[in-house]
Amino acid sequence: MILDTIVEATKIRVAQEKQVESPEAVKAAALALPSDTGFPFEAALRQQDFNFICEVKKASPSKGIIAEHFPYLDIAKEYEVAGAAAISVLTEPDFFKGDKKYLQEIASTVKSLYFVRTSSSMSTKSTKQKCGALVRFY
Numbered sequence: 231m232i233l234d235t236i237v238e239a240t241k242i243r244v245a246q247e248k249q250v251e252s253p254e255a256v257k258a259a260a261l262a263l264p265s266d267t268g269f270p271f272e273a274a275l276r277q278q279d280f281n282f283i284c285e286v287k288k289a290s291p292s293k294g295i296i297a298e299h300f301p302y303l304d305i306a307k308e309y310e311v312a313g314a315a316a317i318s319v320l321t322e323p324d325f326f327k328g329d330k331k332y333l334q335e336i337a338s339t340v341k342s343l344y345f346v347r348t349s350s351s352m353s354t355k356s357t358k359q360k361c362g363a364l365v366r367f368y
Contacts, residue, residue: 232291236325243324271344274315281315283346286336288320289327306336309343316344 275281286309288300302319309317319336320328326348333347 232325236291239324240322271316274344277315282309282313283316283318284309284312284314285318285348286320286332287318287326287328289325291325295327302332303335303339306340310340314343316346318346318348320348322348 286302286305288297288302289295306317306319317336317340319333320326321330321333322328328348333345337345
């Protein structure tokens, strides 16, 4: 199954990333962040009865390349104008053709929304395990 393949590839990539940035360093960086934020992401999702978390994704394992020309900044701006509550940015490089720079550049461009990083990497703020992937809230 493709999920098994993704999980195995993720294990290898995470092991490599741990050589670059240790779990202890990631934990220390997370602990250095403000802990009492008032849960603004949750508050944003509760502002309306119905909200959208829109996804910026270049490819998927089942569909392949979704957009050869991938104007991720334009896509994110369109989601903002359309009223998205948050944007999910795929950063997983092998199966979703994502890149950390997509999240960094989108977050620098679209200031009014919250971001969810969907990846399989260990090297940022808070993490939640789900289906072999790590989801990070920004």
